[in-house]
Amino acid sequence: MPSILHRRLRASRAALALAAALAALACAPAVAQDKPVNLKMSSWVPAQHPLNPALQAWADDIKKASGGTITATLFPSEQLGKAFDHYDMARDGIADLAYVNPGYQPGRFPIMAGASLPFLFSNGKSGSAAIDAWYRQYAAKEMKDIKVCFAFVHDPGTFHARKKITLPTDINGMKIRPATSTIGQMVTLLGGTNVQASAPAARDALEKGVADAITFPWGSIILFGIDKVVKYHIDVPLYVTPFVWGMNKDKYESMSAAQKKVIDDHCTSEWAEKVAANWADYEAAGKGKIAAEAGHEVYKLTPEQLDAWRKAVAPVEGTWAEGVKKTGEDPKAVLDNLKASLVKYKAAL
Incomplete structure (x- = not known):
């Protein structure tokens, strides 16, 4: 016959096991339930x-x-x-x-x-x-x-066009499909006309001559078949x-x-x-693929040309700032915060 002590120990162990099982049942299936x-x-x-x-x-x-x-x-x-x-x-x-x-x-x-x-x-x-x-x-x-x-x-995109663009003055009179409203403001500032088209509809706009150029990342130019229409590509991280x-x-x-x-x-x-x-x-790899395609020209800008672009597009920031003011935010603080975040994450140009 087991002693009273042994019986008590067994009962205690059983109670502990039951308590542990109930606790596990209460906690573990919380997500499953x-x-x-x-x-x-x-x-x-x-x-x-x-x-x-x-x-x-x-x-x-x-x-x-x-x-x-x-x-x-x-x-x-x-x-x-x-x-x-x-x-x-x-x-x-x-x-x-x-x-x-x-x-x-x-x-x-x-x-x-x-x-x-x-x-x-x-x-x-x-x-x-x-x-x-x-x-x-x-x-x-x-x-x-x-x-x-x-x-x-x-990944940063750039201009891809049916004719060669090197200076901001080349945009004057061109029809451009901009990637964003901000890039659209830049096109307007430089004398171009904006053509609104989603990415899936962009090739059709270019093929039909509704647009002369597009701002787009590199790999997607191939993915959307736009490389069949545009042949000139500026090698510069213009925008995202x-x-x-x-x-x-x-x-x-x-x-x-x-x-x-x-x-x-x-x-x-x-x-x-x-x-x-x-x-x-994928986008970064697209640049090399386009450069290897027959009939395509991928070209860098000279320091002087790049400086001309930076100066020409600077007023776009002012136009953007006016829109931000209407929200009640301080545009300088907003942009400074973005630039600080880019520096922190090592993503600043």
Whole structure:
């Protein structure tokens, strides 16, 4: 017969085991007990664009971190709506997450437009971390209709044209498809005419002669088939286009606290750089590919020509500043903060 002491010890061990099991049951399945959520992610670039696998990798990591309760379906190639409409699609819940180019709606997001001022960014990788860290202090006000997950940029783009451009005076009389509203202001300042066309529609505009030139990153010139139309390319990091990965607020609020934390942990400057990295490499590699194509001329500017460009586009900052003042922000402080972030992340030109 077991002694009273032994029986008490067994009972104590059993009670401890039961308590541990109950504690594990209470804690471990917290995520698993969350209701399943499927996110509709919209990307307007073609399925083969390098951004899409990066967005899918982001979603896959969220699935893992949420214990499988948050899954996502990616819809590329404007399946859910036109490129110009993606901010409103995220706002209205047509997409739960949307790839937004704020520059597609001139004047609507004046603070973010500062990121596409000429001659600021040296690269798209750390540049993406820099713009995200900077824009976080303004996003809730300027893009209040959505949850801004993170901001990022492509690798610096330049002019690609049907005729050779070397000086800012060459823009006079030309029809240019600008990447952003800020670049559009630059074109107007230099005497050119802006032609509005989304990236997927740009080749058609150039082929039909509606546009004479385009501002675009290097690799995407090939991806969108624009290299079949334009033959002259300035080898200078002229600008970047800022983007936002934006989320529908109601979708976010419908999630559990644990699921919201998973989303928040994936809406960071680190993730901005991760998502942008492969795309940045792809764009940078495009320059060499274009240079190797028959009939194409990739050329650098002389120091004198580059100086002429810097002086000619300087007034664009003043035009941008007027738009920022209407938001109640100090444009000098906004731009100084951006430049400081670029220096911090080693992305300043």
